[in-house]
Amino acid sequence: xxxxxxxxxxxxxxxxxxxxxxxxxxxxxxxxxxxxxxxxxxxxxxxxxxxxxxxxxxxxxxxxxxxxxxxxxxxxxxxxxxxxxxxxxxxxxxxxxxxxxxxxxxxxxxxxxxxxxxxxxxxxxxxxxxxxxxxxxxxxxxxxxxxxxxxxxxxxxxxxxxxxx
Numbered sequence: 001x002x003x004x005x006x007x008x009x010x011x012x013x014x015x016x017x018x019x020x021x022x023x024x025x026x027x028x029x030x031x032x033x034x035x036x037x038x039x040x041x042x043x044x045x046x047x048x049x050x051x052x053x054x055x056x057x058x059x060x061x062x063x064x065x066x067x068x069x070x071x072x073x074x075x076x077x078x079x080x081x082x083x084x085x086x087x088x089x090x091x092x093x094x095x096x097x098x099x100x101x102x103x104x105x106x107x108x109x110x111x112x113x114x115x116x117x118x119x120x121x122x123x124x125x126x127x128x129x130x131x132x133x134x135x136x137x138x139x140x141x142x143x144x145x146x147x148x149x150x151x152x153x154x155x156x157x158x159x160x161x162x163x164x165x
Contacts, residue, residue: 037128042124050087052080056076057094060114062115066106067082095109095111096108096109
């Protein structure tokens with residue numbers, strides 16, 4: 001084995017010892033666990049929904065939201081967004097109306113069925129958050145949420161800077 005290969009192996013081993021603090025691993029695992037949670041908890045009542053719909057439908061405000069706002073909030077690419085919006089409309093979850101603020105664009109609104117779906121998902125998430133609070137305590141849960149929001153805001157600021165360059 002070459003010295004360079006041996007050196008890389010040693011560096012990789014030292015990182016392996018940090019697995020409990022590896023952000024990529026932690027975030028990926030949390031995301032997968034949340035997907036599994038959604039499949040078990042929310043999907044049985046709403047079998048027609050795909051997990052890929054969630055970032056879109058959960059970013060539609062009660063008053064309605066433009067497609068560009070949903071895209072920005074959900075970080076879903078335009079092609080996927082268009083397909084998802086079309087499917088959600090076909091399933092009767094959303095409707096498209098003329099945007100009262102800007103007649104040149106459309107505003108997407110949740111239908112009664114869509115609102116009920118989002119409400120049911122939020123109720124289930126509240127139950128899960130209560131379990132998290134029992135598990136780690138209110139203070140640690142609040143700290144975790146605040147820290148994650150700060151990290152997300154940091155990455156959003158980097159993305160905004162990149163868009164303006």
